């Protein structure tokens with residue numbers, strides 16, 4: 402049964418740890434955050450609601466994105482619970498049209514090993530979500546990007562064929578923060594999760610502040626072949 406918007410807000414509040422006194426503010430922000438999605442679920446009248454940009458111009462929106470990031474990482478790494486969890490996210494965040502296109506594009510899927518193809522299916526379910534997503538691997542070949550979702554492509558201006566095969570350091574430039582790079586390098590070396598904020602550059606050379614999380618994805622033997630990257634443009 403479809404939850405009412407009110408109960409979804411309460412769910413979001415419970416997950417975000419906001420106090421009850423914050424509820425009105427959070428209700429507004431949650432509504433704003435829902436507005437970034439195209440809502441074209443089967444059986445419902447297609448319509449589009451937008452906010453001006455995916456950049457977190459508001460602290461509260463950023464809270465919702467943080468929550469989304471956590472939920473996303475959680476469902477990507479829980480193999481068995483993914484179907485249920487993603488269905489809940491689709492409902493919670495009005496991601497109806499993304500659910501309908503759960504398959505990787507054939508041009509990308511061809512030639513991927515089974516593990517990467519499976520991860521890609523999961524990543525692709527969030528193609529038009531509020532966060533950039535990348536799937537990278539294999540790790541022993543400098544973790545080149547296998548896939549970048551639509552949100553990251555539109556944020557950076559790169560088409561998929563220019564990203565595939567490149568390490569995400571492609572987004573770096575003269576003012577990219579060296580300390581943040583040290584953190585990322587170490588995380589990749591020791592197979593750990595990390596989140597940093599740093600300057601990145603779009604294809605046209607303009608820079609944006611990027612909050613990047615890198616998450617190792619172990620295979621059945623516990624080895625790390627693939628990494629998930631979660632990217633969000635944030636206020637400077």
Ligand SMILES: Cc1cc2nc3c(=O)[nH]c(=O)nc-3n(C[C@H](O)[C@H](O)[C@H](O)COP(=O)(O)O)c2cc1C
Pocket residue numbers: 535536537544568569570572573577582583585586589599601611613614615616628629630631632
């Ligand atoms: C999955 C994944 C996603 C990444 N996304 C970004 C990114 O969006 N922007 C960025 O500057 N670096 C990103 N990185 C970090 C770089 O790939 C690299 O780890 C970093 O530049 C440090 O290593 P290096 O000194 O070999 O360049 C990402 C790494 C991984 C594993």
